[in-house]
Amino acid sequence: ELTQCGNYMEMFNIGRSNHNRLRLDVEDELLDFQIPPMTILTAVENSVKYYSLKIQEDVPLQITISANTLRTEDRHIVNICIKDNGPGFSPEAMELIHHPNADHVGISNIAQQMKFFFGPSCEVAFTNQDGAQIDFFIPLDEKRSDDESVDR
DSSP states (O other), X not given: OHHHHHHHHHHHHTTOSSOOEEEEEEOGGGTTOOOOTTHHHHHHHHHHHHHHHHSOTTSOOEEEEEEEEEEOSSOEEEEEEEEESSXXXXXXXXXXXXXXXXXXXXXXXXXXXXXHHHOTTOEEEEEESSSEEXXXXXXXXXXXXXXXXXXX
16 A cells, blocks of 8 residues: 555656655554555545645645554554645544544545454544644554454
């Protein structure tokens, strides 16, 4: 999926004078970590879409995808973060993202997919940090609600 994101950014750059960038900061042991298909690409597409609508052409878009393992005494959590330097989430978008019955909101759908795939302990945070930021916090050592182990 990271390769697909890179290809998508290359296509986005075609015919543009500035060079929009995709930066990857992924721990080696997480390169094969399985997530639902199109999760990260949907977030990247969302960044490009809203950048294109709001930002001047002379400001290059930068998207950073990071994946790290966070360790505490009793938990191991994978944090996948997709961050951009675009306009961030509007108040209206934040309302739709957090509404449980929102229709046709791609990033809301990926949050639901992640919770379905990893169980209710998977947390998703949408914030504005000098642009839009989506964080997935995936527990590695907990059980799903249907008692299927999520030992990844």
